[in-house]
Amino acid sequence: MKHLLRKTTAWIAGAVMAGGLMLPALAEADTIKIALAETPSDELAAFFVALERAKANGLDYEWTAFSDEELAIQAVLSGQMDIGFGTPYAAMQRSRAPIRIIFQLSKLKFFPVTTTKYEELEDLDGEPILLHSRGGGTDSIANVIEERLGIEFGERSYVPGSSNRVAALLGGQADATIIDLSNTNKLMRSPEADRFNVLEMFEVEASDEALFANLDWIQNNEEDVQIFVDALLSTYRDMHEDPTIIRRETNPDGPIGQLPEQILGELDGFYGDAVDAGLYSKDGGGRVAANADLEWYSAAGQLEGDPSDLNIEDFWYLAPLDNAMN
Known part of the structure; x- marks a missing residue:
């Protein structure tokens, strides 16, 4: 799915040679291209409200939903897309491209949910588990659980989307997974709740989803990036004051507004x-x-080195957010 807004001004695209590789020129863009790591859902409603606010202030954008976070990251690394969803710490450390995060979209508030054959995390030692994507947030949670508890999961299988992993649980295709807050609440409030356990989990404050882009592109498109970050910050602050703002500002003709009435309700x-x-x-x-x-993704094995020796400015570009806060 794609939603597209176009400016009337033209953009002259080009490419430059760098180290023998053909890379896209990071010129000023007429339309910001956003790589989503999943199809639009209730979890993305706040993001699309922010996009509507940014549009009202002159931002033109298009979005493309990729099937998983890794593909969204690669689309930004290749220059196919401008801004991506994810937490590409391993890619930022290993890639020559100066990728930087500009905004935390959500924290890693996920929950291990299993059938009643398991009662605590330690029971999952050697057991198969269903996760969102290789190298993504749930994968990192599984890594840290192993590291902290001294256990090792069995086979890891990957199914994007918490709702799809809930369906796998309900259908008897999996006995253990890690899912988001919304789907955990839905499952445990459902008539099927007595079939499942939510295992006790330690507190996590690290990012699950963040917005990231090439630093050169950010600086070449400073005005549009600032409009975007301003809109995100205003949306999140308003949401903390009154969560119903998201439903009330959801565009009925946009991708969230087209979701089933049950979800919108x-x-x-x-x-x-x-x-x-x-x-x-x-x-x-x-x-x-x-x-x-830095602390979390080092423990998860996605960053090399002691986190105390890592510099946040190698991974985040904070100027747009600092400007929005002032």
Whole structure:
């Protein structure tokens, strides 16, 4: 799916040679190209409200939904897309491209949910588990669980989307997974709840989803990036004051507005639960999130080196968020 807004001004695209590789020229863009890591869902409603606010202030954009985070990251690394969803710490450390995060979209508030054959995390030693994507947030949670508890999961299988992993649980195709807050609440409030356990989990403050882009592109498109970050910050702050703002500002003709009525009718409950659970930072994450990310993703095996020796400015570009906060 793609939603496209176009400016009337022309953009002259080009490419430059760098180290023998043909790379896209990071010129000023007429339309920001956004790589989503999943199809639009209730979890993305706040993001699309922010996009509508940014559009009202002159931002033109298009979005493309990729099937998983890794593909969204590669689309930005290749220059196919401008801004991506994800937490590409391994790619940032290993790639020659100066990729930087500019805004924390959500924290890693995920929950291990199993059939009743398991009662605690230690019971999952050697057992298969269903996760979102290789190298993604749930994969990193599984890595840290192993590291902290001294266990090792069995085979890891990957199915993007918490709702799809819930369907696998309900259908008897999996006995253990890690899913988001919304789907955990839905499952445990359903008539099937007595078939499942939510295992006790340690607190996590690191980023699950963040916005990232090539630093050169960010600086070449400073005005548009600032409009975008301003809109995100205002949306998140308003959401903390009143979670119903997301439902009320959702564009009925946009991708979220086209979702089934049952989902739209639950937006108030979803965002109320999410705000109460601390899923979203009202300050866009910033330095607090950056430091938490370095510690978490080092423990998860996606960053090399002692986190105390890593520099957050090698992974985050904080100027747009600092400007929005002032």
